[in-house]
Each structure stands twice: as structure tokens, then as C-alpha cells.
Amino acid sequence: MSGPQIPGLALRNPVIIAAGCGGTGRELAAYSPLDALGAFTTRTITLNPRPGGPAPRVVETPSGLVHSTGCPNPGLEGFLATELPPLVQAGARVVVSVAAASVQEYAELVRRLGRAPGIAAVEVNLSAPDAAAHGLFDVREPFHMTSVLTAVLRELPAGIPVLAKLRPDVLRVVEAARTAVESGAVAVVVGGPQPAALPDGRAAGLSGPAVRPLALRCVTEVRAALPSLPVIGAGGIGTAADARDFLRAGATAVQVGTALLHDPTAAARLVAELASDDAALAGTAPAEPSPPVRPSRPVQINTDPSQEQPR
Amino acid sequence: MSPVHATGELLASRKVGAYHHLSVVARGVAEEFRPGTFVAVTVGTPGTSATLAPRPLWIHRVRPVGGHGLALQLVLEVRGAGTRWLAEQPVGARLAVTGPLGRPFALPKEPVACVLVGEGYSAAPLFPLAERLRERGCPVTLLLGAPDESRLLSALEARRSARAVTVVTRDGSVGQRGEIADAVTEVLRRAEAAVVYAAGPEPMLHAVAAAAEAHGAWSQCAVEQPLACATGLCHGCPVPVVGEDGVARTVRACVDGPVFRGDRVRWTELVR
Ligand SMILES: Cc1cc2nc3c(=O)[nH]c(=O)nc-3n(C[C@H](O)[C@H](O)[C@H](O)COP(=O)(O)OP(=O)(O)OC[C@H]3O[C@@H](n4cnc5c(N)ncnc54)[C@H](O)[C@@H]3O)c2cc1C
Ligand SMILES: Cc1cc2nc3c(=O)[nH]c(=O)nc-3n(C[C@H](O)[C@H](O)[C@H](O)COP(=O)(O)O)c2cc1C
Ligand code: FES
Numbered sequence A: 001m002s003g004p005q006i007p008g009l010a011l012r013n014p015v016i017i018a019a020g021c022g023g024t025g026r027e028l029a030a031y032s033p034l035d036a037l038g039a040f041t042t043r044t045i046t047l048n049p050r051p052g053g054p055a056p057r058v059v060e061t062p063s064g065l066v067h068s069t070g071c072p073n074p075g076l077e078g079f080l081a082t083e084l085p086p087l088v089q090a091g092a093r094v095v096v097s098v099a100a101a102s103v104q105e106y107a108e109l110v111r112r113l114g115r116a117p118g119i120a121a122v123e124v125n126l127s128a129p130d131a132a133a134h135g136l137f138d139v140r141e142p143f144h145m146t147s148v149l150t151a152v153l154r155e156l157p158a159g160i161p162v163l164a165k166l167r168p169d170v171l172r173v174v175e176a177a178r179t180a181v182e183s184g185a186v187a188v189v190v191g192g193p194q195p196a197a198l199p200d201g202r203a204a205g206l207s208g209p210a211v212r213p214l215a216l217r218c219v220t221e222v223r224a225a226l227p228s229l230p231v232i233g234a235g236g237i238g239t240a241a242d243a244r245d246f247l248r249a250g251a252t253a254v255q256v257g258t259a260l261l262h263d264p265t266a267a268a269r270l271v272a273e274l275a276s277d278d279a280a281l282a283g284t285a286p287a288e289p290s291p292p293v294r295p296s297r298p299v300q301i302n303t304d305p306s307q308e309q310p311r
Numbered sequence B: 001m002s003p004v005h006a007t008g009e010l011l012a013s014r015k016v017g018a019y020h021h022l023s024v025v026a027r028g029v030a031e032e033f034r035p036g037t038f039v040a041v042t043v044g045t046p047g048t049s050a051t052l053a054p055r056p057l058w059i060h061r062v063r064p065v066g067g068h069g070l071a072l073q074l075v076l077e078v079r080g081a082g083t084r085w086l087a088e089q090p091v092g093a094r095l096a097v098t099g100p101l102g103r104p105f106a107l108p109k110e111p112v113a114c115v116l117v118g119e120g121y122s123a124a125p126l127f128p129l130a131e132r133l134r135e136r137g138c139p140v141t142l143l144l145g146a147p148d149e150s151r152l153l154s155a156l157e158a159r160r161s162a163r164a165v166t167v168v169t170r171d172g173s174v175g176q177r178g179e180i181a182d183a184v185t186e187v188l189r190r191a192e193a194a195v196v197y198a199a200g201p202e203p204m205l206h207a208v209a210a211a212a213e214a215h216g217a218w219s220q221c222a223v224e225q226p227l228a229c230a231t232g233l234c235h236g237c238p239v240p241v242v243g244e245d246g247v248a249r250t251v252r253a254c255v256d257g258p259v260f261r262g263d264r265v266r267w268t269e270l271v272r
Helices: A075-089 A101-114 A141-155 A173-183 A208-223 A240-248 A259-261 A264-273 A278-282 B083-089 B126-135 B156-163 B181-191 B201-214
Strands: A014-016 A040-041 A058-061 A063-068 A094-098 A119-124 A162-165 A189-190 A196-197 A203-206 A229-236 A253-256 B004-016 B019-025 B040-043 B053-059 B061-065 B069-076 B094-101 B116-121 B141-147 B164-169 B193-200 B219-223 B238-242 B248-254 B258-262
Touching: A014 A264, A040 A119, A063 A208, A075 A094, A075 A101, A094 A101, A101 A119, A101 A141, A119 A141, A141 A162, A141 A173, A162 A173, A162 A196, A173 A189, A189 A208, A189 B164, A203 A208, A208 A229, A240 A253, A240 A264, A253 A264, A253 B181, A259 A264, B004 B069, B019 B061, B019 B083, B040 B069, B053 B069, B053 B083, B053 B201, B061 B126, B069 B083, B116 B126, B116 B181, B126 B141, B126 B156, B126 B193, B156 B181, B164 B181, B181 B201, B193 B201, B201 B219
Parallel strands: A014 A040, A014 A253, A040 A094, A094 A119, A119 A162, A162 A189, A189 A229, A229 A253, B116 B141, B116 B193, B141 B164, B193 B219
Antiparallel strands: A058 A063, A063 A203, A196 A203, B004 B019, B004 B094, B019 B069, B040 B053, B040 B094, B061 B069, B219 B258, B238 B248
16 A cells, blocks of 8 residues: 655555554564554653653543653663664654753754654654643743744754644644644644643643544644645544544544553554555545645655665 | 463453452463463453553463463452453453563572562462472472451462461461561571562562562562553553662563562652
8 A cells, every 4th residue: 555645754554653652662563563554653752861750650531541651761862772773673664752841952852863864754742731740841832833843943854854743722723733834844743632630630641532532623623724734643543443534534644542552453453454445545645735845945755764864 | 472462261250269260361372471470451342441451460370271272360359440340251251361461580590499478369470480480499488468368369279389388467367467578587587588579569569678688588579550551652650770780760560570679679769
């Protein structure tokens, strides 16, 4: 099957692992070959290592998971040394999710990240509902987003496309998507965790089937307002029927997160089911040809994830 | 060891004391079993359930069942919604099972004296461990604890698999009255233990690890933390440890554990 098209990012198929839900990749590989997935999004990587927040980090709620992990990660250097090479070797299309405490830190992070071989795209995590609580830059207003994305695009080699993961605020998601394209993102990820709280009151995010209708509404809103912008839908997708709803609503691809936490084979199953599915394939073609969204810096099509990007 | 996610079948479910003993076949899970590994069982109907976190359960035994190959024996204590659902499943029910998960107990290379300490259902993985240790010529001593007799796991069987058995119950209904923490030092001394294996709630593990250190024995502790995925995907199960290099870090209970060296866990920072 020819994969869905996002400028500069040739997905193998429309099924992407959501940030923070695929472990380091090695754990998921036991259940789903990584080279069969559309792409693998890493957990959110920061410049310096982070131990993450205190327990409990992930708590069940009916049809949802409330989580506040605090972005545990080995820091950029640790990630490049220990986690990226095995992902690339396993044949994954690697989308690196990033977050930082300030605009300057975002710039430094992606400047160093951009030199590493094998990165298919960068996803800027602008949706963390507990960002401020964890000392990360809290992107609430369009001007925050512009400053982050402008800095990221300035520092990242032109061949690496930038995806903007937006807050799934139904009333403001179109405004956010417009800001993201105008700042140079090639696609938006829509439907990440809803702002929520853990039972002890700590700021957290809510994911899983409970948020699916909200996520779908966000996708339809963005699609209607910005028909040529590729949209990646996320939020409670676990079955082929769920994925089809998002693809029919105009999503170019879908991300799967919470479903993997109770069935680690969910992504592999979705890939297989969608592969034999005309409706889904039709849905992955953009409604109209996408105009170049980063006109000042032509996007290079990266088809081989192991190939180093030209600088 | 490579875990699998399989649809299994409940072959038997019976009440023994306060627990439910389940027998489950799930293709490919039992074959790779090592003592200290566990399974994660999906509760509710896969795909449509409101309950999203699987429930981790120790693998108590692996037994061939006629016509079914190897079956997993699990011991269940009903605590909340998920375990109640499992206990109510009829024989023949389909269950989504992931496993075997986690790092097992490390076995000593020499035939040294070992003390195995377990509380309640958490003693489940110690019985197959005792068998493996005996096969290696290790003298095995068991220290079993429980709130009362109905929550004491297989004390009779324990007498068959160990050289010496000490039983403590909180209400004194069988064995000594008290807690494992009160009895462990004396048991280690009598057994001249070189290695201590423990499974149970954290305060008990902490006490056992401290007693082992004071006695000069290695300890291996199986930690139970709430697990949201049990497979290493979510980073939701932090265990504060000190690495071999002396540097403090936070690792995952489900894939970096559940068995840890007792002297490596920063017990006072382990919150529930
Ligand atoms: C490695 C491991 C092995 C285990 N082995 C066994 C076993 O062999 N037999 C047995 O009866 N129980 C075992 N447990 C504990 C068992 O999984 C919990 O009692 C169970 O998760 C609680 O679920 P519930 O549906 O009864 O409670 P609920 O109240 O519905 O649980 C709510 C949430 O809290 C979590 N949770 C609550 N209590 C615990 C706990 N004590 N430990 C871990 N998570 C908890 C659950 O995972 C769930 O997400 C084990 C736990 C771990 C981590
Ligand atoms: C345990 C957990 C950890 C997550 N960690 C991250 C993260 O590090 N970065 C991020 O951008 N999103 C993170 N997310 C959000 C997911 O990527 C996804 O956007 C969201 O969960 C919605 O999809 P889902 O309902 O399929 O899970 C996390 C979600 C969960 C459940
Ligand atoms: S429970 Fe998800 S990583 Fe351990």
C-alpha cells in the first residue's frame, strides 16, 4: 500500500505510535515489528535527563487513563546514544517528540537533534496539559506557539519536517492549527490528552476512549477550516472502526496510544486491518493537493529513515 | 525471553481459603516462564471495556493439562473491580493474557543456603523458585506470612519443598503470631542464609532487605507497584534505585523489575 502523504514524511501506512506510549521502542517491538508501522513517535525528549514525576503516574478512570508522567527520559545525549540507534536499526520511521523549558532550550535541543542520522520528523509537544507543573514551557497562546515553532524551524535542518502537536481544545484548535502552519509546521497532531487531574489533584492529562469524540471534533474543525493541512488524529483510537472514523473525517493518519497499554498488539492489528480496507485508503488521500507549506525552505522527501539528512 | 499477548482460556477456577486459584492456558506464555515473572490479564471485554489497565498476577506454577499443553496457575485475591471480575469468570471464559513479563529472580551459581520470604498471595512465585533452587543443591528455608490462615498460601506444600518452614500470622491463627519483619532476622541466622528472596508488600520487602544486609546476605525483592500497562510502554511505574555505578535513577517496576536487588532500591522513596 502506498502510504499517506505528509510533505517530507513518507509514512508506510496511516498507523503511528503516539508519544509516550511505545516505551523506548524495544518493548513494543516484542509485539509489533516497528518496520511495519506507519511511524514510531518517541516519548517526549528534553535537553537534560528527567527522572519523571512521583507515583502514581497513571491511574485508571472509566474508559480513560489519567496520566502525569513528567516526561521521564534520558535527555537528548542519552536518547541519541542509547535509544535512537536501535529504533533506526529496527527499521522504524522515527518521529522524535520534543519539549523544553524555554524557547532558547527548544532551539538548542533541535539544533543538536537535527544532526543525528535517521530522524524522519520532529513532533513539537505543544499539548502537554501538565507542562507548567513539570517545569516545561506552557504553550497556551498562539504567540507562544509561534515563538517555539519559529525557533525550532530556524535551528532544524530543512530536510526534517516539523509536526505540531496541539492542545485538543475544541474551541481554539483551529486558531492553533492556523498558527502552526503559518509558523512552518507541515502537519498538525490533533486530539492529545485533555487537561485533567489525578485523584490527588495534580495536573494531568486524560486519554483513551473517553476522549475520542472530542478528538474527532477537533479533527473535523481543523479539516473544515484548513482543508489542505495534513491532520494526524489521536485520542482513544483502538479499533479499525475508530481509525476509519478519523480517516473519513479527513485525517491523513492516526496515532495510537492508550490502546497499546492494554493490548500491545493493537497497532499491528490496525495496520493489518486497514491495509485491506478501501475506505481507509481513500480517506488517506488529501482532499486536494497540499500546497507547499514551507515555501521558503523546500522540503526533501525522506524515504530512507537510515539515511543522514543533507545539511 | 520474549513475552506474547494471547487470547487464553480459563480451564479451572476454584476457591481455596480466601483466594481463587485459576488455571489458564494461553499459547506461548507458560513455555517461557521463570520464577518471579508475571502475567498481565485484561479485565472486562477487550476493546469495549471501561477498565483499561491490565491486572498483573504472579505465575504460581506451570503445569501440563491434558489436551491443553502447559497451563498457568494463578492465585487471585479479590481486592477491587478488576480482580472481582476475574474471580467471577466462568470456566471456558476467554481471557487476554500478556506474558511472561518482567525480570525473574536471579539464581545463585553455587549451592548456597537460601531463605524465601513471602506474604499472602505474593508467596506464589516462591514455590517454583524453591524447586529450581533445590535442583541446584541449595538448602531452602521458607518464611511465610499472612494476616490469617485463610490467606496463607499452600503451607502444607511448603513443608514438602523446603528444609525448614516458619509461618507467621498477624492473628496467630496458625504459626507464630506477628509479622514477617519480627521473625526474619532469626530465620536468616538459623538458616545461615547467603541469599534471601522476598515477595510481598513494600514495608515487608524493606524490612527483609535491611535484615539481609545486616546479616551479610544478598537479597532479591519482587516489588508490587500499580502497573498501568505492565509491558514497559507507559513509564508509569517508577522505582527509585541506585545503579551499579552508584548513581541514583528511576527505573520501571514492570520491565526493569519486578525483581530488584534489595540493596539497590531506595525504599524510603518508593511511594504507593
Ligand atoms: C507484579 C505484580 C504481581 C501481582 N501478583 C498478584 C497475584 O498473584 N495475585 C493477586 O491477587 N494480586 C497480585 N497483584 C496485585 C494485583 O494486580 C492487584 O491487587 C490488582 O491490580 C488490584 O486490582 P483490582 O482490580 O482488584 O483493584 P482496583 O481497585 O480495581 O484497581 C485499580 C487500579 O489500581 C491498581 N492496583 C491496585 N492495587 C494494586 C496492588 N496491590 N498492586 C498493584 N496494582 C494495584 C490496579 O492495577 C488498577 O489499575 C500483583 C501486582 C503486581 C504489580
Ligand atoms: C502514559 C501516557 C504517556 C504519555 N506521554 C506523552 C509524552 O511524553 N508526550 C506526548 O506528546 N504525549 C504523551 N501522551 C499522550 C499521547 O501521545 C496521546 O496523544 C494521547 O494519549 C491520546 O491518544 P490515546 O487516547 O490513543 O492515548 C501520553 C499518554 C499516555 C497515556
Ligand atoms: S506499567 Fe507501564 S511502564 Fe510499567
